[in-house]
Amino acid sequence: MGYNEESFIKILKSKGLKVTNQRKTVLKALSSKPDQHLTAEEIYELVRVDIPEIGIATIYRTIQLLCELGLIDKLNLDDGYVRYEIGKEDKNEHHHHHLICVNCGKVLKFDDDLLDELEKQVGKTTGFIVHDHELKMYGYCRDCQNNRK
Amino acid sequence: MGYNEESFIKILKSKGLKVTNQRKTVLKALSSKPDQHLTAEEIYELVRVDIPEIGIATIYRTIQLLCELGLIDKLNLDDGYVRYEIGKEDKNEHHHHHLICVNCGKVLKFDDDLLDELEKQVGKTTGFIVHDHELKMYGYCRDCQNNRK
DNA sequence: TTATTTGCAAACCGTTTGCACCATA
DNA sequence: TATGGTGCAAACGGTTTGCAAATAA
Numbered sequence: 001m002g003y004n005e006e007s008f009i010k011i012l013k014s015k016g017l018k019v020t021n022q023r024k025t026v027l028k029a030l031s032s033k034p035d036q037h038l039t040a041e042e043i044y045e046l047v048r049v050d051i052p053e054i055g056i057a058t059i060y061r062t063i064q065l066l067c068e069l070g071l072i073d074k075l076n077l078d079d080g081y082v083r084y085e086i087g088k089e090d091k092n093e094h095h096h097h098h099l100i101c102v103n104c105g106k107v108l109k110f111d112d113d114l115l116d117e118l119e120k121q122v123g124k125t126t127g128f129i130v131h132d133h134e135l136k137m138y139g140y141c142r143d144c145q146n147n148r149k
Numbered sequence: 150m151g152y153n154e155e156s157f158i159k160i161l162k163s164k165g166l167k168v169t170n171q172r173k174t175v176l177k178a179l180s181s182k183p184d185q186h187l188t189a190e191e192i193y194e195l196v197r198v199d200i201p202e203i204g205i206a207t208i209y210r211t212i213q214l215l216c217e218l219g220l221i222d223k224l225n226l227d228d229g230y231v232r233y234e235i236g237k238e239d240k241n242e243h244h245h246h247h248l249i250c251v252n253c254g255k256v257l258k259f260d261d262d263l264l265d266e267l268e269k270q271v272g273k274t275t276g277f278i279v280h281d282h283e284l285k286m287y288g289y290c291r292d293c294q295n296n297r298k
Numbered sequence: 299t300t301a302t303t304t305g306c307a308a309a310c311c312g313t314t315t316g317c318a319c320c321a322t323a
Numbered sequence: 324t325a326t327g328g329t330g331c332a333a334a335c336g337g338t339t340t341g342c343a344a345a346t347a348a
Contacts, residue, residue, distance in 0.1 A: 302346080306343095308342105309339080313334105316334090319329085321329085322326090323324100
């Protein structure tokens with residue numbers, strides 16, 4: 001886990017892209033919050049601590065680049081914001097999915113390996129070659145259940 | 150399946166809401182395309198055939214109402230549009246999920262009952278009371294695989 | 299030096315809102 | 324008639340884009 005600057009520089013150079021302080025700082029910001037699901041605005045605030053003059057447009061452009069490079073994942077929690085999180089470095093790791101409290105909005109991650117089997121099954125019956133999946137579960141977290149009593 | 154005007158009228162009246170031609174026509178439009186995932190703009194175009202003077206604001210307000218009534222489902226296919234589809238009338242029916250071709254954008258539905266078990270399991274370990282889930286799988290459809298050869 | 303990247307501000311576009319008019323009950 | 328719903332246009336807010344200045348290679 002964590003931010004590996006050397007390998008990031010290597011990736012950028014191999015694609016003919018320039019290594020800028022902005023790009024390094026955005027990736028570092030996302031790496032520093034591995035358990036959160038940050039909006040562009042939240043990333044902007046984090047990066048501004050180090051680079052006060054950065055513009056929100058650069059945040060959006062960098063986010064898009066990092067997604068294309070597969071270094072971060074896009075995430076939609078249906079609250080009107082697109083969110084991002086640092087990708088797992090080991091691509092063979094279990095997928096993690098999201099448990100969303102419909103009352104307070106809290107989001108928990110959970111791991112899963114059950115769906116890999118389902119992927120194969122669905123691929124067979126539909127002819128799709130499935131290479132990724134995303135699962136969200138909605139409900140009430142423990143706290144919200146207690147507060148209702 | 151299909152559009153049941155009588156029961157819709159009953160639901161509206163029971164909530165003290167008025168039965169308008171706009172509301173009936175929006176629900177009818179969504180019912181007429183049970184296998185599609187319509188954007189607000191697409192619903193607008195469909196409804197304008199019957200009610201040319203309708204405004205897009207009414208579409209948005211009606212869609213939101215229908216969601217709250219549980220008659221239609223919101224859907225996010227990560228293409229920048231929020232989409233809607235008519236809900237299954239039998240609430241005990243299997244969930245259906247979505248298989249999205251990352252090349253052509255085609256969307257197939259598939260049924261599932263495997264996840265009901267997973268819901269219970271996750272609920273036990275996290276303390277969440279899970280009452281819904283949404284699963285998306287991403288891959289290449291048969292056509293796009295053939296076209297690549 | 300030169301091709302990319304950045305910051306700024308304006309544009310974009312899907313969605314929401316305020317308000318006067320209209321329709322349902 | 325009275326309450327809610329509708330159509331219109333303007334506002335909103337997250338995201339994208341055009342462009343000149345700045346920077347990495």
